[in-house]
Amino acid sequence: MRKEKEEIRIGIVVSEFHYDITMMMLERAKEHAEFLGAKVEKVIKVPGVFDMPLAIKMLLQDINIDGVVALGAVIEGETEHDEVVMQQAARKIVDLAVQYEKPVGLGITGPGMSRLQAEERIDRAKQAVEAVVKMYKRLK
Numbered sequence: 001m002r003k004e005k006e007e008i009r010i011g012i013v014v015s016e017f018h019y020d021i022t023m024m025m026l027e028r029a030k031e032h033a034e035f036l037g038a039k040v041e042k043v044i045k046v047p048g049v050f051d052m053p054l055a056i057k058m059l060l061q062d063i064n065i066d067g068v069v070a071l072g073a074v075i076e077g078e079t080e081h082d083e084v085v086m087q088q089a090a091r092k093i094v095d096l097a098v099q100y101e102k103p104v105g106l107g108i109t110g111p112g113m114s115r116l117q118a119e120e121r122i123d124r125a126k127q128a129v130e131a132v133v134k135m136y137k138r139l140k
Helices: 019-036 049-061 081-100 115-120 124-139
Strands: 009-015 039-046 067-075 104-113
Touching: 009 019, 009 049, 009 124, 019 039, 019 067, 019 115, 019 124, 039 049, 049 067, 049 081, 049 104, 067 081, 067 115, 067 124, 081 104, 104 115, 104 124
Parallel strands: 009 039, 009 067, 067 104
Antiparallel strands: none
């Protein structure tokens, strides 16, 4: 049994697609984790949001990880590709959280947003970290 004062240990999975936006999201998430007293144990960079579930699963299987934060930006294109990617990724991410009984914060912005809107939503990464920390504390 872990002691009450031990910090939560989180993993972060971040999409490299829209790198300039997602790497700023990663930095904000790391800063906010430190502010909340959480320790970022591992960061896995994946090519895109669609590629996240496997990396999230690997982190959730790790006994040294208490929760995972998923970070990405799904920007609207000329087709409905952004909607398909987001729907499928979100569904699988929820399934993994339930399966492994560990919180996963959805810090993926979109779909249907412009690049400008994505830039304006970079701070949503902090909310995803906060959600993981709150859920972990409330469920333990």
